[in-house]
Amino acid sequence: MSVADEPTGVKDETWLPTTAYVLLGLLSFGQRLTGYELRQWALGSTRFFWAAPAMSQIYRELDRLERGGLVDERDESGDAGRARTTYGITDEGLGELRRWIDDAPSDEPVIRHPAAFRLFLGHLADADKLRTRLLAHRDWLDGLLADLDEVRTGLVGDDRIAYPALVADWGLEFFGAERSATDDVIGRIDVSGPIRADPG
Amino acid sequence: MSVADEPTGVKDETWLPTTAYVLLGLLSFGQRLTGYELRQWALGSTRFFWAAPAMSQIYRELDRLERGGLVDERDESGDAGRARTTYGITDEGLGELRRWIDDAPSDEPVIRHPAAFRLFLGHLADADKLRTRLLAHRDWLDGLLADLDEVRTGLVGDDRIAYPALVADWGLEFFGAERSATDDVIGRIDVSGPIRADPG
DNA sequence: TGTAGCATGTAAGCCGTTACATGATTGA
DNA sequence: TCAATCATGTAACGGCTTACATGCTACA
Numbered sequence: 001m002s003v004a005d006e007p008t009g010v011k012d013e014t015w016l017p018t019t020a021y022v023l024l025g026l027l028s029f030g031q032r033l034t035g036y037e038l039r040q041w042a043l044g045s046t047r048f049f050w051a052a053p054a055m056s057q058i059y060r061e062l063d064r065l066e067r068g069g070l071v072d073e074r075d076e077s078g079d080a081g082r083a084r085t086t087y088g089i090t091d092e093g094l095g096e097l098r099r100w101i102d103d104a105p106s107d108e109p110v111i112r113h114p115a116a117f118r119l120f121l122g123h124l125a126d127a128d129k130l131r132t133r134l135l136a137h138r139d140w141l142d143g144l145l146a147d148l149d150e151v152r153t154g155l156v157g158d159d160r161i162a163y164p165a166l167v168a169d170w171g172l173e174f175f176g177a178e179r180s181a182t183d184d185v186i187g188r189i190d191v192s193g194p195i196r197a198d199p200g
Numbered sequence: 201m202s203v204a205d206e207p208t209g210v211k212d213e214t215w216l217p218t219t220a221y222v223l224l225g226l227l228s229f230g231q232r233l234t235g236y237e238l239r240q241w242a243l244g245s246t247r248f249f250w251a252a253p254a255m256s257q258i259y260r261e262l263d264r265l266e267r268g269g270l271v272d273e274r275d276e277s278g279d280a281g282r283a284r285t286t287y288g289i290t291d292e293g294l295g296e297l298r299r300w301i302d303d304a305p306s307d308e309p310v311i312r313h314p315a316a317f318r319l320f321l322g323h324l325a326d327a328d329k330l331r332t333r334l335l336a337h338r339d340w341l342d343g344l345l346a347d348l349d350e351v352r353t354g355l356v357g358d359d360r361i362a363y364p365a366l367v368a369d370w371g372l373e374f375f376g377a378e379r380s381a382t383d384d385v386i387g388r389i390d391v392s393g394p395i396r397a398d399p400g
Numbered sequence: 401t402g403t404a405g406c407a408t409g410t411a412a413g414c415c416g417t418t419a420c421a422t423g424a425t426t427g428a
Numbered sequence: 429t430c431a432a433t434c435a436t437g438t439a440a441c442g443g444c445t446t447a448c449a450t451g452c453t454a455c456a
Contacts, residue, residue, distance in 0.1 A: 017415065018314060025321050036435050049316035057416055059437060082424045083436060094324075101318055101325045106333055108340065112310040114218060116249035116370060118301055121225050122363030124294075125301045133306055140308065163322030166388065170316060170381045177377030181370045188366065217443065236407050257444055259409060282452045283407060406453070417442080425434070 015104050016096075020061050022050050024070060024097040027089040029160070032074065034086050035059050045164065048148055048171045062087055070096055119185065127189075134186050141179040148172055215304050216296075220261050222250050224270060224297040227289040229360070232274065234286055235259050245364065248348055248371045262287055270296055319385065327389075334386050341379040348372055 026041050027033065033041065035058050042052040053061075065071040070093035076084045089097070115137040122130055152168040155161050226241050227233065233241065235258050242252040253261075265271040270293035276284045289297070315337040322330055352368040355361050 018312070018317070019415080022317065025317070028321065028324060034435070035437090036433095046317070046320070049311060049313040049320070051310045051312060053415080054417060055435090056418090056437075056439095060415090082434070084434090085436080097321070098324050101321055102329050106336060107314045109315065110251045110310075110312040111249060112218070112251060113249040114307045115309065116367055117218070117222065117225070117246070119370070120246065120249070120364055120367045121228065121297070121301055122366070123360060124228060124298050129302050136306060160323060164320055166322070166385055167316055167320045170319070170378075170385055173381040173384070174374075174378050178370075178374050181373040184373070185366055185370055219443080234407070235409090236405095253443085254445055255407090256409075256411095256446085260443090283409095285408080402456095404453100404455085406451100408450085410449080411447085412445100413447105414445080415443090417440100419439085419441105421438080422436085423434100426432085428429100428431085 015100060016064075017061075018050070018107070019053050019057070020065060020070075021097055021100050022046050023058065023061055023065065024089055024093050027071060027087060028094060028097055032086040032088040034084055035062055038062075038087070044147075045151060048144075048151075048175075049167065065093070069093075115182075122189075131186070131189060134182060134189070138179065138182045138186065141175060141182060145172065145175055145179060148175065215300060216264075217261075218250070218307070219253050219257070220265060220270075221297055221300050222246050223258065223261055223265065224289055224293050227271060227287060228294060228297055232286040232288040234284055235262055238262075238287070244347075245351060248344075248351075248375075249367065265293070269293075315382075322389075331386070331389060334382060334389070338379065338382045338386065341375060341382060345372065345375055345379060348375065 022042065023038055026038055026046065035055065039052060039055055039058055042050075042058075046052065062071065062073075066073050066087070070090060071087045072090050074086050074088070076086050078084075115133065118125065118130065118133060148168060148171050152165065152172060155165040155168055222242065223238055226238055226246065235255065239252060239255055239258055242250075242258075246252065262271065262273075266273050266287070269290060271287045272290050274286050274288070276286050278284075315333065318325065318330065318333060348368060348371050352365065352372065355365040355368055
């Protein structure tokens with residue numbers, strides 16, 4: 001396909017989906033985890049910057065990772081006990097993760113924000129319902145910030161978690177700003193009343 | 201399929217993908233647009249809160265919308281000219297859009313932020329490359345903020361665009377905070393040097 | 401003259417979702 | 429004892445992407 005033989009130095013430039021690196025990243029902290037636990041951990045940490053995929057997707061991704069030798073599988077079901085398979089990152093997995101971190105193209109952040117979109121179309125909305133939604137969104141942000149604050153509190157200590165702490169601070173600023181912006185919007189809607197394109 | 205006839209009051213609770221409502225929302229401002237223009241408009245406005253889908257997806261969505269009678273299609277190719285099909289929102293389309301705005305479930309915002317994720321794994325990264333990426337991300341945010349500021353400037357005047365102006369302000373706060381958070385991170389990395397879990 | 405932008409699609413494939421299915425363990 | 433949580437999957441499907449294909453128009 002290429003015009004000529006690839007010049008030396010051009011390596012394999014194929015990458016796994018980012019979600020795979022999120023799983024590897026979680027495992028890179030050293031613990032062996034089950035698929036279920038991986039999701040709990042994702043929900044407790046990476047979800048602040050990477051929406052956690054469904055369980056079924058995690059299991060499928062772990063399958064692929066295992067087939068590729070990037071994680072290893074271990075059956076830790078007690079005899080007659082509950083099925084339990086743990087996953088750990090392999091040396092190849094760690095290498096691939098490092099390769100991604102250093103050399104994969106920088107994708108832009110993707111944001112899908114239904115609350116902001118509804119506000120954008122405020123002139124078509126029922127004023128009360130819009131207001132209720134904005135209040136609910138503010139509550140949701142409060143919950144998120146509380147969770148993140150708790151995470152941040154737990155992130156003091158050794159160097160291993162210095163970067164996660166940095167990200168937690170970043171998120172606190174980021175979501176804090178969204179919280180206050182949402183509050184501003186609620187205030188501006190309240191004082192001016194519903195804004196209508198067509199009077200009457 | 202249902203156990204019994206639906207009780208009265210329970211309406212059709214099926215929804216189109218949100219991207220369909222983004223297209224309807226863009227068309228709700230009154231202009232007839234081509235698929236291509238729709239994408240340009242999405243890139244210039246809604247992308248700040250809803251990542252614009254690929255062209256091919258827009259065309260497919262417009263097809264479905266047209267088949268459902270929510271938009272109408274008009275061939276505006278000049279004779280022997282370039283092919284050009286414009287789309288306009290119908291009354292049904294406006295009704296369905298209003299229905300979504302008022303009654304569809306509030307989905308949580310989805311965020312996928314590779315830059316934040318890389319920072320999270322900073323202990324595995326090459327320090328120089330990570331720094332370069334963060335600098336590039338700051339530049340990207342500067343560009344985004346400049347674009348958004350321009351949008352905001354154009355959004356003064358009639359009530360029809362009062363809500364979009366509100367959203368632009370929200371975005372300015374939001375992305376401005378991310379910009380300053382990114383700056384903070386760069387500063388903290390610079391003063392402390394690369395943080396390593398394993399010394400040496 | 402040639403390139404960038406305008407304009408419209410098709411095809412293939414992957415990521416991720418929801419719904420469904422199963423069963424063990426913990427604690428109220 | 430019953431419900432919530434732990435734990436693991438399969439099946440079907442849909443949204444969205446990339447790659448490919450085509451051709452016109454404006455402009456440097």
